[in-house]
Amino acid sequence: MTNIYTPYLAKIKKIIKETHDVKTFQLELVNPESKKKFNYQPGQFAEFSVFGVGESTFCLASTPTRPEVLECSVKKAGKVTSAIHELWEGDTVGIRGPYGNNFPVKQLKGKNLVFVGGGIGLAPLRSLINFVLDNRGDYGNICLVYGARTPGDLVYKKELEDWDKTPDFATHITVDKSAGNWKGTVGFVPVILGEVAPGAENAVAITCGPPIMIKFVVKELSELGFKAADIITTLEMKMKCGLGKCGRCNIGKVYVCKDGPVF
Amino acid sequence: MKVLTLSKKNATPFFEALKSFGKTYGPVEKGEKAYSFQPVESFSQLALDYKRTILPLKKFFYKPCQPVFHFNKDSGYQPAEEDLEEKIVLFGVHPCDINALNILDLVNSGPYVDNYYFVKRQNNLIIGISCMPDELCFCRSMSTDFAETGFDLFLSDIGDSYVVRVGTGIGDDMVNAVPDLFSPIDEESSRAYKDSSNERSAMFQRYIELSDLPEIMDLEFHSELWEKLGERCLACGSCSMICPTCNCYNIIDKLNLDQKTGERIRQWDSCLFKDFAEVSGGHNFRSKRASRVQQRYLHKQQGFVEQYGRPSCVGCGRCTMVCPAKIDIVEILHTIRGERNHRRRKSDRRR
Numbered sequence: 001m002t003n004i005y006t007p008y009l010a011k012i013k014k015i016i017k018e019t020h021d022v023k024t025f026q027l028e029l030v031n032p033e034s035k036k037k038f039n040y041q042p043g044q045f046a047e048f049s050v051f052g053v054g055e056s057t058f059c060l061a062s063t064p065t066r067p068e069v070l071e072c073s074v075k076k077a078g079k080v081t082s083a084i085h086e087l088w089e090g091d092t093v094g095i096r097g098p099y100g101n102n103f104p105v106k107q108l109k110g111k112n113l114v115f116v117g118g119g120i121g122l123a124p125l126r127s128l129i130n131f132v133l134d135n136r137g138d139y140g141n142i143c144l145v146y147g148a149r150t151p152g153d154l155v156y157k158k159e160l161e162d163w164d165k166t167p168d169f170a171t172h173i174t175v176d177k178s179a180g181n182w183k184g185t186v187g188f189v190p191v192i193l194g195e196v197a198p199g200a201e202n203a204v205a206i207t208c209g210p211p212i213m214i215k216f217v218v219k220e221l222s223e224l225g226f227k228a229a230d231i232i233t234t235l236e237m238k239m240k241c242g243l244g245k246c247g248r249c250n251i252g253k254v255y256v257c258k259d260g261p262v263f
Numbered sequence: 264m265k266v267l268t269l270s271k272k273n274a275t276p277f278f279e280a281l282k283s284f285g286k287t288y289g290p291v292e293k294g295e296k297a298y299s300f301q302p303v304e305s306f307s308q309l310a311l312d313y314k315r316t317i318l319p320l321k322k323f324f325y326k327p328c329q330p331v332f333h334f335n336k337d338s339g340y341q342p343a344e345e346d347l348e349e350k351i352v353l354f355g356v357h358p359c360d361i362n363a364l365n366i367l368d369l370v371n372s373g374p375y376v377d378n379y380y381f382v383k384r385q386n387n388l389i390i391g392i393s394c395m396p397d398e399l400c401f402c403r404s405m406s407t408d409f410a411e412t413g414f415d416l417f418l419s420d421i422g423d424s425y426v427v428r429v430g431t432g433i434g435d436d437m438v439n440a441v442p443d444l445f446s447p448i449d450e451e452s453s454r455a456y457k458d459s460s461n462e463r464s465a466m467f468q469r470y471i472e473l474s475d476l477p478e479i480m481d482l483e484f485h486s487e488l489w490e491k492l493g494e495r496c497l498a499c500g501s502c503s504m505i506c507p508t509c510n511c512y513n514i515i516d517k518l519n520l521d522q523k524t525g526e527r528i529r530q531w532d533s534c535l536f537k538d539f540a541e542v543s544g545g546h547n548f549r550s551k552r553a554s555r556v557q558q559r560y561l562h563k564q565q566g567f568v569e570q571y572g573r574p575s576c577v578g579c580g581r582c583t584m585v586c587p588a589k590i591d592i593v594e595i596l597h598t599i600r601g602e603r604n605h606r607r608r609k610s611d612r613r614r
Contacts, residue, residue: 051525054516056543248511248539
């Protein structure tokens, strides 16, 4: 009997401390068979199990173009995420998925891409950004506006530096509140987005972050001339099953887990 | 569909013959004027004139607490040891409850098939029975007062005998196990069936107009009605627990005392519970009771319609029966529609 609730076993290969409360976990599926079955696209998510504690939903922050590892970035916030933060390299966890729809990587071909992220919301965008970088010829210019509360809350710092040095890739990093020796931009993401003013011509915007940020980013984008159809967002909602059954993430006719998370 | 008659005199031997098909359950009286599907040994134990059982049939296939696997820190995941293949016969199921299972089948199928539900479903046999509506039933409005599929046999009471519809091959096997007990349908039985059907039609007291209800719910999305309803509702979740189509669940891990082994459980849940849409970190997408009650109505009467083409409500009346705040779904839907008189109108008898 196939059991839709059974996770694959995965080993933690490496843990990267991103910020004081975010860690990125590099995972490798234990069974080669499950490795073959676990085919994902940027934007999809997985259910991450810790023995005896429970299961939580995380987007896959890695790209399928780099199949060596699966990566999830986890912000310590509740019971399961706290337990995940206590894991060590070499520990075994459970992974179920991939679930949900994905970024329309085919339709995005030839377009300029504007990424707007806030906090840990950069994780799903990172999957697509690295996917695009690995298929560089297929896509136009990239513009990234990324912000966090403080400089200490910025994730993927090393990658942000690398991206900044990449040709045809404009990065604009900002923080809500300066701290330490921060010499960069200070200001809310939607405001900085307005200042950067990326062109809407032949462009698609992809945004992820706190709901309130998304709200103002969408407003700003439409003022910049982006049509609703050219704005993609990926949503978070309470999820338990990831299968369109448990009812947690239902909004109207939509189940975020099954019909999203990309909208 | 093959149609026969079964004289009530033959009901007992027929019931005995069913025992070879599986463990038999049927409605029995439990407490005062309350009924429950329980294991039944003889036909005389059955309370076939029951109106509704406390819990619907989901308790058999969609158990309140269903282990989905065991885990062991050292060896990983093992399936839950449980006999999902046990054959059971449910005797005396009303059309609304049969239709509710058809709805749960929709939810549990699709690209991800929940086999903890389906293996059990495939190993059950259903013998339906006709019923007369009481003051809470509005199944006719929901088109669930009649079961077209979802049963192996369906018995319609026509006085001294039952008209028997054979719904499946196994239903036919049940008949063929004791063929002498059944007779072909005759003119008199046919007439009695129609009389009974007409009598039943006249008995429905409650009615909901379903046409364009999803659209009206959109128009009334910001109505103050939801706030008022939120003030009345106690968020106890009783309506979800006893609803034959409510299927939302939680998934929890139970760790054994050895701190190494345990099981993961799929457990009944309710969208009315405060933490239903609360995410890690404390943000709650539906922190207000009003928004949770609204979600329950929207999901069942609007979202489900868009998704599966019909509401996830069968008009069984259980939620109205158990609500401690006396919230009545029929009344609420009439208020949303802006109707004053929600008693049955003559012209509404059959949509």
